[in-house]
Amino acid sequence: MSVLADLDAHILDLAWAGVLYWLALGFSALLLQRWRGALVHLVFPLSALGGLFIAAVGVAGLVLPASAMVLPIGLPDLPFHLRLDALSAFFLVLLGSAAFGITVYAAGYFHSMKAGPLALVGLWYHLFLAGMATVMLADDAYAFMVAWEVMALSSYFLVTTDHDVPEIRRAGFLYLLVAHVGAVSLLLTFGVLQGGHGAYTFDYMRHSEITPFWASAAYLLALFGFGAKAGLVPLHVWLPEAHPAAPSPVSALMSGVMLKTAVYGLLRVTFDLLDLRIGWWGTLTLALGLVTALYGVIFAAVQSDMKRLLAWSSIENIGILIAAFGLTLIFYTEGKGALAALSLTAMLYHAINHAFFKSLLFIGTGSVLHATGERRMGRLGGLIRFMPWTAWLTLIGALAIAGLPPLNGFVSEWLLLQAFLLTPGLTQPYLNMVIPVAAASVALAAALAAYVMVKYFGVIFLGRPRDPALEHAREANWPERLGMLWLAAGCVALGLFPAQVIAWIAPVVRQLTGQALANDGNWLLLAPLAAERASYAPLIFLAVVLVVLLFTFIWVRRVYHGRVRHADPWDCGYPEQNARTQDSAEGFGQPIRHIFVSFMRVERETPDPFDRHPHYRGDSRDKLWLLLYKPIADLVGWLSAQAGRLQHGRIQWYLTYSFVTLIVLLVFVSR
Amino acid sequence: MALNYHLQIVNLLAALLLLISFAMLSQRRVAGLVTLFAWQGAALALSTAIVAWSTGQHHLYYSAALTLGLKVIAMPWYFYRLIRKLNVNRVVEPMINIPTTMLIGIVLVIFAFNLALPISQMSGTVMRSTLGIALACVLLALLMMITRTKAIPQVIGFLAMENGLFFAATSATYGMPLVVELGVALDVLVGVFVLGIFIFQIRETFDSLDLKHMEKLKEK
Numbered sequence: 001m002s003v004l005a006d007l008d009a010h011i012l013d014l015a016w017a018g019v020l021y022w023l024a025l026g027f028s029a030l031l032l033q034r035w036r037g038a039l040v041h042l043v044f045p046l047s048a049l050g051g052l053f054i055a056a057v058g059v060a061g062l063v064l065p066a067s068a069m070v071l072p073i074g075l076p077d078l079p080f081h082l083r084l085d086a087l088s089a090f091f092l093v094l095l096g097s098a099a100f101g102i103t104v105y106a107a108g109y110f111h112s113m114k115a116g117p118l119a120l121v122g123l124w125y126h127l128f129l130a131g132m133a134t135v136m137l138a139d140d141a142y143a144f145m146v147a148w149e150v151m152a153l154s155s156y157f158l159v160t161t162d163h164d165v166p167e168i169r170r171a172g173f174l175y176l177l178v179a180h181v182g183a184v185s186l187l188l189t190f191g192v193l194q195g196g197h198g199a200y201t202f203d204y205m206r207h208s209e210i211t212p213f214w215a216s217a218a219y220l221l222a223l224f225g226f227g228a229k230a231g232l233v234p235l236h237v238w239l240p241e242a243h244p245a246a247p248s249p250v251s252a253l254m255s256g257v258m259l260k261t262a263v264y265g266l267l268r269v270t271f272d273l274l275d276l277r278i279g280w281w282g283t284l285t286l287a288l289g290l291v292t293a294l295y296g297v298i299f300a301a302v303q304s305d306m307k308r309l310l311a312w313s314s315i316e317n318i319g320i321l322i323a324a325f326g327l328t329l330i331f332y333t334e335g336k337g338a339l340a341a342l343s344l345t346a347m348l349y350h351a352i353n354h355a356f357f358k359s360l361l362f363i364g365t366g367s368v369l370h371a372t373g374e375r376r377m378g379r380l381g382g383l384i385r386f387m388p389w390t391a392w393l394t395l396i397g398a399l400a401i402a403g404l405p406p407l408n409g410f411v412s413e414w415l416l417l418q419a420f421l422l423t424p425g426l427t428q429p430y431l432n433m434v435i436p437v438a439a440a441s442v443a444l445a446a447a448l449a450a451y452v453m454v455k456y457f458g459v460i461f462l463g464r465p466r467d468p469a470l471e472h473a474r475e476a477n478w479p480e481r482l483g484m485l486w487l488a489a490g491c492v493a494l495g496l497f498p499a500q501v502i503a504w505i506a507p508v509v510r511q512l513t514g515q516a517l518a519n520d521g522n523w524l525l526l527a528p529l530a531a532e533r534a535s536y537a538p539l540i541f542l543a544v545v546l547v548v549l550l551f552t553f554i555w556v557r558r559v560y561h562g563r564v565r566h567a568d569p570w571d572c573g574y575p576e577q578n579a580r581t582q583d584s585a586e587g588f589g590q591p592i593r594h595i596f597v598s599f600m601r602v603e604r605e606t607p608d609p610f611d612r613h614p615h616y617r618g619d620s621r622d623k624l625w626l627l628l629y630k631p632i633a634d635l636v637g638w639l640s641a642q643a644g645r646l647q648h649g650r651i652q653w654y655l656t657y658s659f660v661t662l663i664v665l666l667v668f669v670s671r
Numbered sequence: 672m673a674l675n676y677h678l679q680i681v682n683l684l685a686a687l688l689l690l691i692s693f694a695m696l697s698q699r700r701v702a703g704l705v706t707l708f709a710w711q712g713a714a715l716a717l718s719t720a721i722v723a724w725s726t727g728q729h730h731l732y733y734s735a736a737l738t739l740g741l742k743v744i745a746m747p748w749y750f751y752r753l754i755r756k757l758n759v760n761r762v763v764e765p766m767i768n769i770p771t772t773m774l775i776g777i778v779l780v781i782f783a784f785n786l787a788l789p790i791s792q793m794s795g796t797v798m799r800s801t802l803g804i805a806l807a808c809v810l811l812a813l814l815m816m817i818t819r820t821k822a823i824p825q826v827i828g829f830l831a832m833e834n835g836l837f838f839a840a841t842s843a844t845y846g847m848p849l850v851v852e853l854g855v856a857l858d859v860l861v862g863v864f865v866l867g868i869f870i871f872q873i874r875e876t877f878d879s880l881d882l883k884h885m886e887k888l889k890e891k
Contacts, residue, residue, distance in 0.1 A: 649887070651825070652766060655817045662813070663782070670786045 011060055012067045012084045015092065015137055018054040022047060022130040029122025036115040043122050044107035045479075047129070048100050054133060055096025061089030062507050068139060068203070074146075081201050083139035086507040087272070090348060091136045091264045097490065098256045098355040099129055105363045105483025106249035108476065109370065121161055121247070127154035128253065135261050141190035141200040148186065148261075152179040152229075155258060158250040159242050171241035178238040182228025185221050186265070192218040193273055205273045215274055219281050222269040223288075230262035230318045233292040234624050240299070243311035244375065248366020251307060255314040256359035260351050263321055270329065271512040279333040283431065286326030290438055293319025293445040298599060300452045301592040302620040304585040305375050306365050309456055310358065313401065316445055317354045321347055323442060324416050328513070331419075334426050337515040342528050343419035344509050345502055345517045350412035352501075353494055357400040357409060360487035361456075364394035367476035367484075368460060372469070377456075377585035382465040386473040391461040393484040398457045400491040402450035406538040406545070408494035411501075411526070413446050414536060418528055448592070455588040464579040496538050498526045586618050593620055601626060677725040684718040685801040688838060689780070692811040695831060696776055697769050699762045701823050705750040708827050712742030715834055719841055730849045731841070737856050738837070746830065746863055750823065753867060757874060765818040772818055776811050783807035790843070801842040808835030820881055822870045826863065833859055 007014075025047045032038045066085035074080045084092075106125070110118055131151035138144035156179070160172035192214055193205045210218070224235070231239040243251045270277065296315030303309035324347035331340035367390045374380055384391035400407035420439035426432050465471055476484070494501055499519055506516040517528055527535035574581075593602065600620040607614035646657070691711045698704045716738040723731030765772065780803075787803035809832050816828035833855070877884040 652817050652820065655813065659810075659813050659817055662810075666782075666786055670789065 007060060008064050009067070011057060011064055012069050012082055012137075015054070015057045015061070015084055015133070016069075016071070016082060018050055018057060018096075019130045019133045019137070021050045021053070022126045022133070025050065026123045026126030026130065029119050029126065032122075033115055033119030036118065039115065039118050039122055040107060040111055044103055044110065047126060048103035048107070050129075051096045051098075051100035051103055053096070055093050055100065057084075058089045058092030058094075058096055059504075061092065062086050062504065071143075074142060078142055078200075080143040080146075081139035081203070082137045082143070083202070084137060086511045087264070087267060088136045090352075090505065090508045091260060092133065094260055094352045094355050095129075095132055095136065095257050097352075098359050098487070099253065101356075101483045101486035101490070102249050102252045102256070102359050102363060103129075103483070104486065105252075105366070105480050108479030108481075108483070109247070109249050109363070109366055111477065111479075117161065121158065124154040124157040125250070125253075128158060128250075128258075132257060132261055136264060139202045141194070141202070141205075144202075144265075145183070145187060145190070148183060151258065151261065152176070152183065155246075155250070155254055159246040159254075161247055161250070162245070165245075168245040171238075171245040175238040175242040178228050178235060182225045182235070185225030185228065189218050189221040189225055189269065192221065193269070202268075202273060206275070209275055212276065212278060215276050216278060216281070218274060219270060219278075222266060223285065226262040226266045226269075227288070227322075229265075230259050230322065231292075231296075231315045232288055232318065232322060233295045233315070234628055236292065236296070236315045237622065237625060237629060239315055240303075240308050240311045240622075243314070243362075244305060244307040248307075248363055248369060251310075252359040252362035252366075255311065255362055256355040259314060259318055260355060263318075263325070263347075263351055266322075266325060267512065270325075271332075277329060277333050279330065279428070282326045282329030282331075282333060283434070284326070285329060286323050286434075286438060289319050289321070289323030289326050290441045290445075291319070292316070293323060294441060294448075295319070295599070297445050297448040297452060298592060298596045299620070299622065301448060301455065302586075302589040302600070304377050304589075304618075306368070306377050306380075306456065306460060307362070307375055309377075309452065310361055310365060313361075313449065313452060314354075314358055316449060317350070317358065317401075320413070320416065320442065320445060321350055321354070323438065324350065324419070327416075327419055327438075330426070330431065332513055334428075336426075337513055338518065338529060339419060339422065340513045341509045341515045341517045342422070343416065344513055345505055345528075346412050346415035346419055348505050348508060349408075349415060349494075349498075349501065353400070353408040353412050353491070356487050356490040356494065357397045357407075360397035360484060360491065361394060361401065363480070363484055363487070364390050364397060367480055368473075371473040371476070372467075374467070377459045379467050380460045380465075380470065381463045381467075381579065381582065382461070383470065383473060384461040386465075386471065387461075387475045389481050390476050390484065393481075393488045394461065395457060396488040396491055398453040400495065402453040403446045404450070405536075406495050406542040408491050411495055411498045411536070411538070413442070415528060416442060418534055422529060422533065451592070455585065459583070459585045459588060463582045466579045466582070496542065498536070498538060499523050502526070589620075599623055677721050681718050681721055682801065684714045684721075685804045685838070685842075687714045688718075688808055688834075689804050689811075692808050692831065692835075693773065693776060695827070696772050696811060696815055696818075699764070699769075701754055701759055701761075701763065701821070702751065704824055704827050705747050705754070708750075708831060709743050709747040711831060711834055712738055712747075715838055716743060718838070722841055722845065726845060728845050731845065733849060734837075734841070734852050737852065741856055741860060742830065742834065745860075749863065749867070750827070753823065753870065757870070759821070759823065763819070763821055763824070766820060767818050772814065776814060779810040779814060780807040783810055802839060805835050805839035805842050808832075808838060811835075822866075822873055826866045826870070829866075830859065830863070 025043055029039055029043045032043065061084045066083060068081065068083040071080040071082060110121060113121070127150055131147050131154055134147035135144060135151060138147055156172055156176045159175055160168055162168050163172070190200060190205075193208075193210070194200055195208045195210045195214070197204070197208065199208075223232075228235040243255060246254060270281075293316050296312050296317075296319055300309050300312035300316060303312060324343050327343040328340050328347060331337075331343060367387065368380065368383060369375055371387060371390075372380060372383075396407065400409040403409040403413045417439060420435055420442065426435070500523065502517055502519055510516040519527060524539055525535050525537045527533075593600065601623050603617075603619045603621065605615065605617040607616055648654075688711060691707055691714065695704055695707045695711075698707055716735045719731055719735040719738060723729065723735060767775075783806035784803035787806050790802060812828050812832035812835055815831065816825050819825055819828065837852075837855075873884075
């Protein structure tokens, strides 16, 4: 009992100690840059333990009352305020548990890297982790922004690890640009939230009252700022560029965890700092989320670069999260507490699910990349025979993200669809009409996500190797396997024990909506709201699946014919075929490209029939880039050129500028 | 009634300052410019000393001494040396011809007086009426910097501007705190040395002290 009471008082100290531990590891990586062995075998494994520690602190923080502390660092009269409540604790668990798997994996992944760059990666990697944890702990706008920038800058340096490639530098620049535009918007959000009193602690913002107009302004700014970090359409352009550029563990951290800091921020601002919420915010957010989800999944379907595909899939998942968030807002402002709790539970559940399965897929991709040196899916294939560990573990992630039971992706998407379907008539008639459409869009996105995953897994791991060199692909090393194993185990556990996970999320939901999701079932049965309407028992489902599998196996092997016949995969009875007659990544995505061609700018080079060395190239690009970003970039370029004309290079002109400015100011003052 | 005489003398010196500013605007020779600058400094030092004596503000004595030492003796000496070394004491035509410059200068003086009127009414010092002159000196010095293309006249224009500011400070509030003044004086001294080095560098790079050549440095 005394231990618990003690923990209560010191939980935040422990969380901060975890952050400092990561910082210390980061700087020690810099000091150890001559000892590669120490970097690989000591720093990264130790840092993984830090992840476990942070996750443990988060688990404890979920059940303990909120605690706050003031750190004597920062500017004079502007110390850092930290606070650990259920919301922060939940995201700390997400960060810590995903970071554990990814960092264990990183210890293997960075194994062959040169010592100098590796030390730098070690520094930025840990700054990145510490920055994310501090974002979740910050309790004033100043600390939040500092941590946010540490996170953005360190991840920028991680993205540009291979900075000698011009494309990667370009991707890094785009990322940095969008991150900073977003950060400016966040700065303005906090400026509005403090309401002209100059007090920037969150505690103050919670108790200050602002008018609906300014509250809406703050919300829209926050949506823009966090949306830029999360990859909300049309601010998503950096994601498909930055993720392929970064080393795989970094992509995993960015996609699995960093995008969630934006979700965290949005929840924090909307449900904690703002003292009022307005209905149309929810409608707007829901619409944006759905557009993002569909946009992301359609583009994921037509990608032929595996990391780019995963990046687009992240955009889709962020869209689903944001849509769930919008739905929560709608229900909350309509006074439907139980439904708000349900959709918020679905959102948080999906957030942690995505952290697990997307990280798993990204690091699985990293192992393939390491083994083959190839990111284009058109050059891969048949890897399940050479890399069974990677393939099977990736399969778990792919099934989970495709939303198949009994894995975790199904639970959160099912909960979200329940929230949509159980709507018992909202007060606004047009919302009533929109909600079924929205539900249909979520279902479409989920189905297309499954399509994307079939393509992803099928093209990379199944079939025949499209390149003879692939037969020498080496299986992932042990730390890599362990990292993947942890994340895959997380996917399975989150899928099999939803009732427990929901009970564990409940404090967060209660903190934000004032009501927790009532589970009508028992430990085995998940039944949101009422058992007679809908329920789901993953363990029973799993048992049925296993029994059916077993019976089928026995039936085919023992009863049906009992012979094992070896044939080329997907041979379909054709006698003459080779690796090039398989369905390619482009071919798999082709139906989607045909249907949604109006969203894309398709560039194709088809070969001449008489060409001796036929060459085909197809590229589907984002139209928004041309429609939205190019004009803005051109405008900025034009304005800069105009401003550049002021620069004559003659000192007299510069003096004249000062002189005229001085005179104008003096006239202005003397008025 | 002793105060009255002092006021008269200060006003006379202020008028002298303005006159010297105009003279500097119309001066074509660099050496002549330096001489005028030295005279301006002398007038400034004298007026500061008189204000110090008549109002009993002792720290103003130090300011006056500083001005005398730096702006009347040290810097003109440095400039004369520079001119001799670089052999640049030629007639230089300013960018705008001198009558036009003078006309613009008159407009600036009227503007400055107009501007200073409400401020000097608020100020409670004995020399409040001279604030307009001080402002006019600043503006005229800036005008001089704009119209000259050679490096040394620009530096002198910069220093004359500082003179004007100094005079404004004495006339509005009996001078700035001594620490500030010492700091400013030191800044000016360092600035002159830095600019002196620049002048040598510019000459080495472009074979001339004409700042028009610096246009070449512009990024294309």
